[in-house]
Amino acid sequence: MGRTLKFNIFRFNAEDPASVPHMDGFRLEETEAMTLFIALNRLREQQDPTLMFDFMCRAGICGSCAMMINGRPDLACHTKTKDLPAEITLLPMPVFKLIGDLSVDTGTWFRSMNEKVRSWIHTDNRFEPGEEEERMDNALAENIYELDRCIECGCCVAACGKAAMMPDKFMGATAFCRITRFMVDPRDERKSDEYFEVVGNEEGIFGCLGLLGCEDTCPKNLPLQDQLAMLRRKMGFSQIRHLFSGK
Amino acid sequence: MLADETIPQIRPVRAEAWLEFVQVLTGVALVAFMWMHMLLVASINVDLGGGRVLNLIARFFEASDMTQIGGPLIAAVMLVHFVVAARKLPLRVREQRAIWSHSLSFHHTDTWLWVVQAGTAFIILILGSIHMWTVLTTLPITAAKSAGRIQGRWWLGFYLVLLPMVELHVGIGVYRAGVKWGLIKRASRKASARFETKLALAMIAIGLVSLFTFLVLTKA
Numbered sequence: 368m369g370r371t372l373k374f375n376i377f378r379f380n381a382e383d384p385a386s387v388p389h390m391d392g393f394r395l396e397e398t399e400a401m402t403l404f405i406a407l408n409r410l411r412e413q414q415d416p417t418l419m420f421d422f423m424c425r426a427g428i429c430g431s432c433a434m435m436i437n438g439r440p441d442l443a444c445h446t447k448t449k450d451l452p453a454e455i456t457l458l459p460m461p462v463f464k465l466i467g468d469l470s471v472d473t474g475t476w477f478r479s480m481n482e483k484v485r486s487w488i489h490t491d492n493r494f495e496p497g498e499e500e501e502r503m504d505n506a507l508a509e510n511i512y513e514l515d516r517c518i519e520c521g522c523c524v525a526a527c528g529k530a531a532m533m534p535d536k537f538m539g540a541t542a543f544c545r546i547t548r549f550m551v552d553p554r555d556e557r558k559s560d561e562y563f564e565v566v567g568n569e570e571g572i573f574g575c576l577g578l579l580g581c582e583d584t585c586p587k588n589l590p591l592q593d594q595l596a597m598l599r600r601k602m603g604f605s606q607i608r609h610l611f612s613g614k
Numbered sequence: 615m616l617a618d619e620t621i622p623q624i625r626p627v628r629a630e631a632w633l634e635f636v637q638v639l640t641g642v643a644l645v646a647f648m649w650m651h652m653l654l655v656a657s658i659n660v661d662l663g664g665g666r667v668l669n670l671i672a673r674f675f676e677a678s679d680m681t682q683i684g685g686p687l688i689a690a691v692m693l694v695h696f697v698v699a700a701r702k703l704p705l706r707v708r709e710q711r712a713i714w715s716h717s718l719s720f721h722h723t724d725t726w727l728w729v730v731q732a733g734t735a736f737i738i739l740i741l742g743s744i745h746m747w748t749v750l751t752t753l754p755i756t757a758a759k760s761a762g763r764i765q766g767r768w769w770l771g772f773y774l775v776l777l778p779m780v781e782l783h784v785g786i787g788v789y790r791a792g793v794k795w796g797l798i799k800r801a802s803r804k805a806s807a808r809f810e811t812k813l814a815l816a817m818i819a820i821g822l823v824s825l826f827t828f829l830v831l832t833k834a
Contacts, residue, residue, distance in 0.1 A: 438719035528725050531716035532709040567626035569701070573634050576702055577794035579724045579803075592803065596796030599634070606631035 430520030526580030540581035663831025665757025762834035785814030
């Protein structure tokens with residue numbers, strides 16, 4: 368301990384017409400077990416009350432505090448300053464709409480994404496509130512839960528080279544993971560062609576370059592690499608099948 | 615996706631699925647060819663530059679018309695692979711700037727590997743085409759003719775550039791194809807990357823030794 372941390376933080380207030388995007392420098396004494404979340408709160412309390420950043424749970428669950436930390440997207444609340452060099456550059460995440468300083472609007476983007484992939488169980492079965500719930504194999508339930516752990520922080524999108532090139536169109540790993548979650552769920556009655564309707568293009572799975580920025584930065588360690596490969600295979604072969612069936 | 619857009623509807627394109635297969639299959643075919651090609655070229659080392667083994671293999675391929683048919687076929691496959699894979703390349707200046715600044719700030723190996731793969735693609739297209747044209751328009755292939763070319767001033771530099779470009783592109787390409795299609799899983803990714811690195815380095819080493827043999831030991 369005992370280091371003096373130097374912060375370079377992006378500043379811009381989207382609501383102030385006079386505001387100009389720039390970087391501000393701050394210095395802060397490092398303390399034991401300090402996270403970036405603690406450091407940012409200290410900076411706001413002690414040095415600049417106008418500093419904008421998001422947080423909610425402080426435990427890596429809500430995904431609000433995602434930001435670019437020395438060029439890599441991660442959650443401020445679970446990033447320890449001792450794992451970083453003494454000079455720390457913080458930028459807001461790209462792709463998402465900037466609210467101010469380090470705060471971005473991931474909510475609108477994720478709502479749009481969830482609507483696009485039709486992120487709900489598609490079934491013709493009528494829901495009977497009085498009936499006992501249909502049983503599911505434990506391993507399958509765990510598999511679905513594993514893919515459901517996405518906290519919608521947006522790190523995978525910010526880490527994606529394809530999204531950097533196509534920020535207004537590319538769907539991103541979070542959307543692909545969302546789709547595979549429903550693909551493995553036997554309650555969802557959608558066929559491969561219906562999933563293809565959603566991701567079968569350059570903006571979807573066939574635009575993915577396989578750079579694995581998503582896999583390497585997901586703070587929840589979701590199995591994105593394997594899910595994206597599975598989606599690519601399923602979507603690819605579903606269309607090859609049409610070649611032979613003539614439809 | 616635009617942040618304010620509620621449901622951006624972009625129609626699916628069935629051809630994208632086929633093109634994805636064409637890209638990976640032509641890539642795999644070219645990788646198989648390049649590895650075979652390297653082994654055949656390296657045969658010059660078997661008799662320490664004497665060229666008897668290489669000449670024998672070259673004669674066999676020409677006598678069976680495999681060179682005359684296979685050569686232009688490989689050129690066509692390379693062109694198809696480039697055109698199909700170029701769909702993914704950042705051809706607009708805005709995209710090039712975006713991926714370059716993303717790569718610089720992100721410090722992520724796999725992202726840099728893709729930049730290398732994309733860059734080497736253009737160099738291979740140009741240099742590979744020149745190499746194929748030169749070889750296929752001056753048949754038959756003989757050790758003496760190859761040595762004469764390499765002992766000429768410019769061709770040695772030409773092959774010293776082309777060799778690492780091809781092996782980098784091939785090594786990264788095999789790794790990326792494996793990752794994209796699921797042959798390389800999360801659990802085996804690190805080991806696969808290490809294997810690919812060693813394989814690429816081994817191929818470059820074999821190529822350099824063969825170039826040295828053509829340059830110094832083989833009679834032009």
